[in-house]
Amino acid sequence: MKKHTHSKPKHLMTDILFLLPSLIAFVMVIVIPFFMGLYFSFTDWNGALQKEIHFIGLDNFKSIVKDIRFLHSSLVTGVFTVLNVFVINLVALGLSLLVTSDLKLKNFYRSGFFTPNLIGGIVLGYLWQFIFNYSVTGAAHVLGIKALYSSMLGDDKTALLAIVIVTTWQYAGYIMMIYVAAIQNVPESLLEAAQIDGAGFIQRTKAILIPLVAPAFTVSTFLTLVNSFKQFDVNVSLTNGGPSGIFMNKIMLSTEFLALNIYNTAFVQNKMGQGQAKAVLFFLVLVIFSLLQVYYNKKKEVEM
Numbered sequence: 208m209k210k211h212t213h214s215k216p217k218h219l220m221t222d223i224l225f226l227l228p229s230l231i232a233f234v235m236v237i238v239i240p241f242f243m244g245l246y247f248s249f250t251d252w253n254g255a256l257q258k259e260i261h262f263i264g265l266d267n268f269k270s271i272v273k274d275i276r277f278l279h280s281s282l283v284t285g286v287f288t289v290l291n292v293f294v295i296n297l298v299a300l301g302l303s304l305l306v307t308s309d310l311k312l313k314n315f316y317r318s319g320f321f322t323p324n325l326i327g328g329i330v331l332g333y334l335w336q337f338i339f340n341y342s343v344t345g346a347a348h349v350l351g352i353k354a355l356y357s358s359m360l361g362d363d364k365t366a367l368l369a370i371v372i373v374t375t376w377q378y379a380g381y382i383m384m385i386y387v388a389a390i391q392n393v394p395e396s397l398l399e400a401a402q403i404d405g406a407g408f409i410q411r412t413k414a415i416l417i418p419l420v421a422p423a424f425t426v427s428t429f430l431t432l433v434n435s436f437k438q439f440d441v442n443v444s445l446t447n448g449g450p451s452g453i454f455m456n457k458i459m460l461s462t463e464f465l466a467l468n469i470y471n472t473a474f475v476q477n478k479m480g481q482g483q484a485k486a487v488l489f490f491l492v493l494v495i496f497s498l499l500q501v502y503y504n505k506k507k508e509v510e511m
Contacts, residue, residue, distance in 0.1 A: 248484040253477050267484035277485060279454045280468035283367065287464065288435040290371050295431045296424070298379040303386035304412070317387070320380035328377070332444025335373045336360065360445065363452035363461035370462060373441055378434065382427045389423035390416065425504035432500055436493050439466035465489050 248267055250260045271277055302320050306313045323331070340358045347355035359365040393416060401411045417424075442448070448463035448471070463471070469489060473482025 244483045245487060247480055248487045250480045252480040252483075254473065254479040255477065263480070267481045268488070270481060271485055271488065275455055275457060276459060276463075277465075277468055279459045280463050280465050283462060284436060284438075284465045287367055287370065287438070288432065290367075291374055291435040291438075292428060292431045294371055294375050295379050295382055296427055298375055299382035299427065300386055302379060302383040303390055304416075306383070307387055307390045317384070320383055322380065323377045324381040326377065328440030329444045331373065331377055332441045335369075335376075336445055339369055361450055363450050366446055366450060366462045370438075370441060370445060373445060374435070374438065377441070378431065382431060385423050385427050385430075386420060389420035393419045421504075421508040425501060425508065428504060429497060429501055433493065433497060436489075436496070437466055438464050439470070442467050443470075 247260075249262055249264060251263050251266075252260045306317045306320070310316065326334075339360050343355055344358055347353075359369040397415055397419075398411055401415055406414065442462065442464050446462045448460035448467050450461055451458050452461035453459070465485075466489075469482050469485045472485060473479050476482075
């Protein structure tokens with residue numbers, strides 16, 4: 208039989224041709240804008256039709272260090288991220304245990320819990336803005352719950368918690384499906400053997416389920432971490448950074464996350480170069496935290 212010596216190069220060329228449209232789109236939309244943004248972060252570009260864009264070195268980055276508003280946004284984003292990652296994963300794990308039990312209509316519940324993830328962030332924000340401002344306060348007056356007489360969005364101490372509630376409602380169903388897939392891969396014989404030995408539900412979950420679904424924790428924590436850091440659409444439509452609060456004796460937007468701060472710097476204040484410098488720092492912080500989280504979780508998987 209004759210060997211087809213040219214089949215491999217032909218297949219390689221076919222693969223390249225199939226990949227080419229996606230590769231071109233990736234380069235045009237991701238790679239080129241990234242390096243252009245990196246360049247603009249060292250310039251005085253203001254977004255307008257400037258005759259010349261001057262290279263100013265590290266001046267934008269120096270100004271960021273002195274920017275109290277950026278520092279405040281960083282702290283608020285950090286607090287929100289910690290709360291959001293913890294609450295979403297806790298709720299998602301609870302829901303996954305619920306819909307993998309012997310519950311009737313469990314497939315219906317899976318669909319119901321996942322559905323909020325299909326709603327866009329802007330629509331979701333305005334929807335929950337109505338709920339917090341009218342539905343919750345109206346129900347509080349009827350039931351006599353004085354703590355909820357005024358909207359959570361109007362108080363700088365509760366507005367952040369309101370965003371956590373909304374993002375959990377939106378995202379927990381998606382993370383739940385990751386945990387469901389992991390739980391379904393756990394051998395039933397192990398759980399049955401533990402049950403026969405007298406282990407209760409909590410013991411089985413702690414000793415068997417959690418160690419065996421550890422890879423799902425790594426993936427879910429990574430997704431919620433990145434999603435929380437990049438939160439923008441819900442932040443804009445729900446609070447737009449408000450209400451105002453005091454930080455270091457200065458008036459600040461109490462729920463202005465980093466993504467919104469970068470947007471306001473670039474498009475509201477027309478400081479495109481400085482906004483891009485903030486975006487570069489934001490990217491570096493996100494990469495560092497994501498890598499640390501994956502490294503730590505992978506290490507815990509080995510220990511389990």
